[in-house]
Amino acid sequence: MGHIFVTFGKWLGRTGPPLSSVPVRIAVIGAGVVGLATAAELLVRGHDVGCYESGAPMAARSVGDTRIFRLAHQRPELVEWAARARERWSAWGERAGRPLVGDEGTVVSGDIDAWAAAMSAAGAPFEVTDAPPALPAAAAGGPFLRDPTGGVVRAADTGRFLLDVVGPALIGETVEELRPVGGVVEVASATRTATFDAVVVAAGTGTPALAAQVGVAVPDALVHHTRFTFALRDPGAVPPAWIDRSGSWRPGFGSYGHLVGPGRWAIGAHSDQLDESWESGREAVELRSRELVTAYVAEHVTGALPEVVETVYCASPPGLGDGVRAAVAGAVVVVWGDNLFKFAPVLGPALADAALDREVPAQLRAAAPG
Numbered sequence: 001m002g003h004i005f006v007t008f009g010k011w012l013g014r015t016g017p018p019l020s021s022v023p024v025r026i027a028v029i030g031a032g033v034v035g036l037a038t039a040a041e042l043l044v045r046g047h048d049v050g051c052y053e054s055g056a057p058m059a060a061r062s063v064g065d066t067r068i069f070r071l072a073h074q075r076p077e078l079v080e081w082a083a084r085a086r087e088r089w090s091a092w093g094e095r096a097g098r099p100l101v102g103d104e105g106t107v108v109s110g111d112i113d114a115w116a117a118a119m120s121a122a123g124a125p126f127e128v129t130d131a132p133p134a135l136p137a138a139a140a141g142g143p144f145l146r147d148p149t150g151g152v153v154r155a156a157d158t159g160r161f162l163l164d165v166v167g168p169a170l171i172g173e174t175v176e177e178l179r180p181v182g183g184v185v186e187v188a189s190a191t192r193t194a195t196f197d198a199v200v201v202a203a204g205t206g207t208p209a210l211a212a213q214v215g216v217a218v219p220d221a222l223v224h225h226t227r228f229t230f231a232l233r234d235p236g237a238v239p240p241a242w243i244d245r246s247g248s249w250r251p252g253f254g255s256y257g258h259l260v261g262p263g264r265w266a267i268g269a270h271s272d273q274l275d276e277s278w279e280s281g282r283e284a285v286e287l288r289s290r291e292l293v294t295a296y297v298a299e300h301v302t303g304a305l306p307e308v309v310e311t312v313y314c315a316s317p318p319g320l321g322d323g324v325r326a327a328v329a330g331a332v333v334v335v336w337g338d339n340l341f342k343f344a345p346v347l348g349p350a351l352a353d354a355a356l357d358r359e360v361p362a363q364l365r366a367a368a369p370g
């Protein structure tokens with residue numbers, strides 16, 4: 001059977017055999033939300049999966065209790081992909097026994113023209129208003145784009161849900177080397193070398209080094225990013241998730257904020273005034289970020305108390321924005337990007353397809369940055 005596929009694949013001019021119609025061995029490298037979503041999808045389709053993880057699952061860029069989900073993007077293709085993701089978030093929530101995305105809505109404020117145009121082009125529900133929605137900042141600068149389908153992703157619950165499926169397939173080892181050999185790939189870690197028909201590299205900060213081994217160039221620049229949580233003055237308030245692009249507090253300052261639990265509001269900043277450079281060191285950047293975000297809360301997000309009650313840190317890829325990058329090199333699929341959490345339920349199936357068909361599927365190509 002395998003021989004027929006190899007021959008047919010060559011006849012089609014593919015770099016390897018199509019794998020989608022037989023159970024195959026697939027390695028997924030990384031047990032963050034992207035790797036787990038991919039491994040879960042492949043397991044559900046009946047394939048033999050090994051999911052390598054060098055640390056604890058969901059402890060790197062996928063760490064923490066929450067993320068923002070939004071249909072709102074600056075390109076219609078991404079709005080459409082997010083809409084598909086929202087449907088699958090609902091399906092995941094049904095299987096998990098509780099919603100994994102809340103119904104708080106998401107608001108984008110300030111520079112919203114491209115966002116509104118993309119929402120319109122994709123036929124997504126939204127409204128634009130000058131009246132501030134119920135945000136914890138009374139003086140928030142508009143205009144405001146309200147995305148009623150957005151809300152808070154329960155990130156930790158999502159991890160638990162996916163690990164229920166993928167847990168038995170986890171291999172607690174760091175992948176050191178990928179060796180393509182005659183249409184398959186040898187995956188070498190400290191204690192073993194195993195052979196797989198396909199490999200999906202979803203290793204976050206570990207992706208550039210592994211991708212380089214199969215000739216795929218992935219940017220390896222990193223910055224230190226920290227998100228801070230504050231107590232809301234009204235513990236019963238349920239504000240929408242909020243992306244502040246208005247610069248109304250200080251020019252060049254932008255932020256995202258959302259509920260992380262009853263009465264608790266998390267904020268991350270992106271600012272011309274904030275040096276998050278890797279060379280500065282985590283401690284110094286975290287201190288600078290804390291001072292800036294605390295001042296923002298004290299002066300602008302006055303619905304919250306300006307004392308940090310929790311921090312979430314990650315090494316973040318700078319400048320990638322929204323959108324998903326993927327490449328296929330022989331039997332190896334590589335994925336990278338920023339803000340990938342919201343797309344996890346559509347990324348898993350798309351990356352599974354990429355591994356089985358040995359090409360980036362059209363939907364994933366459409367989700368690449370324009």
Ligand SMILES: Cc1cc2nc3c(=O)[nH]c(=O)nc-3n(C[C@H](O)[C@H](O)[C@H](O)COP(=O)(O)OP(=O)(O)OC[C@H]3O[C@@H](n4cnc5c(N)ncnc54)[C@H](O)[C@@H]3O)c2cc1C
Nearest residue numbers: 030032033034054060061062068175204206339340341342
């Ligand atoms: C504070 C913060 C806020 C964010 N806000 C949002 C948001 O609102 N909306 C949104 O959609 N996204 C958001 N993001 C981004 C989103 O969380 C990430 O894009 C997403 O979690 C990335 O998941 P991942 O699986 O690709 O990477 P990771 O979660 O980093 O997983 C990669 C895994 O691979 C493992 N690994 C690395 N190298 C190897 C190796 N050689 N062998 C074995 N294992 C290896 C690592 O240990 C890690 O567990 C935010 C991120 C942060 C940190």
